[in-house]
Amino acid sequence: MLVLAVPKERTVGERRIALVPEIAKRLIKLGVELRIEQSMGESAFFKDEAFEGAKVVEQTADLYKEADLIFKVQPPTEEEIALMKPNAVVIGFMAAHQFPNRVKALRDAKITSLAMELVPRISRAQSMDALSSQAAVAGYKGVLMGAELASVFFPMLTTAAGTIRPAKVLVIGAGVAGLQAIATARRLGAIVEAYDVRSATKEQCESLGAKFIDTGVKADGSGGYARELTDEEKAQQQAVLAKHISMSNVVITTAALPGRPSPKIISKQMVEAMNAGSVIIDLAAEGGGNCELSQPNQTITHTNGVIIHAPLNVASQMPVHASEMYSKNLFNLISPMIKDGSLQLDWNDEVIVGSTLTHDGEIKHQATKAAIENTGS
């Protein structure tokens, strides 16, 4: 019988969990033997008892000893990898560029690791796309953070003491996070402008009620991400954006390039042209931020009174729904491979192949392999 193990997340501040009770039930129906580490679900408000039919394990070593399949949110630590048995399959975010030693440990221990951030962005794999599901949470939360820090109402209000003008919100980057931010800011009644270097996003932004800013720069790239801009294009983009940024009450930036530094879109000079009390929510802080002045994981007030908030791991701050979506992504990826109570990865499936980081003693993801093995070992 296939033993699925779900450990407690070890990363500080991570409140999401890789398996919620609803998905646990569906996996058990598929013939999986479920083992969870004690109080695994606590950070997302699920008690051990909520996982009906699961065996609750006290010692981490006992949990990993017989595990054929392991669900994670954050990359497994070297200590965790050392506890896994050879040929075990572990699925989660792997952040290979950030943790090369963990990738080597996975390779050397002959663990098959599937990285959720490597799931190909093809139509069939949308339901497995954890970057998207977690970005939706971040975009929603980003607007709430902006509304909380703003010293003005978002909606227009007609009161006995007069009319309150609606807030102006500018969303930069119209990926999943940006589109969810647009939708949420519109729900709250703000006037929303949106910008993305990929001009193809114009219609999507407009259909959600945002006015699209045309800077004249087109930079649609591959895999749904934008390509990097030339210096000239950047200058043109910035000149147009600067004007719109200076008139906004809240700017939400979401321009992230996976595994690479986030493009600096808002310069110090642009911040200084904003009004006191205006707010920047920088959702690209993981890659250093889209604003030159952002301090990842901090809220600062610039000398001119502009508040710059650059939170990390935003999805983790809404652990129930973020975990529910993430857990469904894992289920959608792995459940077609579970047959008669055993896991058979289909090496002809482009989603499995594309997501595989390590397998059978090798690093399978070419860019990661080049980065890690060219620098020795």
Add this chain to the structure above:
Amino acid sequence: MLVLAVPKERTVGERRIALVPEIAKRLIKLGVELRIEQSMGESAFFKDEAFEGAKVVEQTADLYKEADLIFKVQPPTEEEIALMKPNAVVIGFMAAHQFPNRVKALRDAKITSLAMELVPRISRAQSMDALSSQAAVAGYKGVLMGAELASVFFPMLTTAAGTIRPAKVLVIGAGVAGLQAIATARRLGAIVEAYDVRSATKEQCESLGAKFIDTGVKADGSGGYARELTDEEKAQQQAVLAKHISMSNVVITTAALPGRPSPKIISKQMVEAMNAGSVIIDLAAEGGGNCELSQPNQTITHTNGVIIHAPLNVASQMPVHASEMYSKNLFNLISPMIKDGSLQLDWNDEVIVGSTLTHDGEIKHQATKAAIENTGS
């Protein structure tokens, strides 16, 4: 010429200001000579230069020396009162029950004090009603706080990984704060239920998209507030409410009685019937709170994982629009009394009479007079 002075607020954590530049301009047009204390507007992001035509005064004593009229948010301190000249008129929140010594000082110094919380709740005075304008801010912010602390989305979302159910929000108390909370939670896409002891509020709640909870208790009182309930009525109310509270993701309570302790509506037992991760935002914390477990000015997590947030002075957390509305309330109250560059309070005007706390060496508000003078001088 009528000298209007606006000091910097002294109360810790108070970010609202009593005069915004837009209203300053209108008062100057009426022939007022405006003096502001240095950096008076800073906490609401207004620079001294924004107050065109105002004289900026460095020393507080100089500000008060010639002031005929003084605009305040929080009650003037005894030190401030000592600096005022006899027969000066000061307008602001006075919180007489909280600061009896300040009321005595105002009386003894022969200051005319108008208390914004005493403005009669009659139709003509709606545009002067600062309790209402500030409650609207609190209701809006309360929902944002609830959404921030909740670990679930408010709106229903249809994603590639499945459908996210909308959050259930319960608003208790359907005054201005409660109605604004209902409207804001609905904007964010939550399913909203509402409750008020005053059954007359049912239609208003429903027109904003909330489902009204009928407990069978009717307690419409005078002045737009609810009367206090009998023990039996409380038991009946609680039995029905308990069920709805236990099913809510976020409960926002707004049942405040001015100058009196807030009614305890949510018992410890009711909190313990809620799910882990659910949130209570207690907007009646100034009067001790509507929830038995609320700790004013704190966010606590009860042993069962329910988060209880009981913020104080919520309106101050949105200083730009809260100040704009408050400043308009002051203007609407006082501007009809400014004629030919001088202030003539109309003692036949029921709004002025009703709002007056002290005048000409006497406490004019009878309940305050009784409370203060019966306990010795």
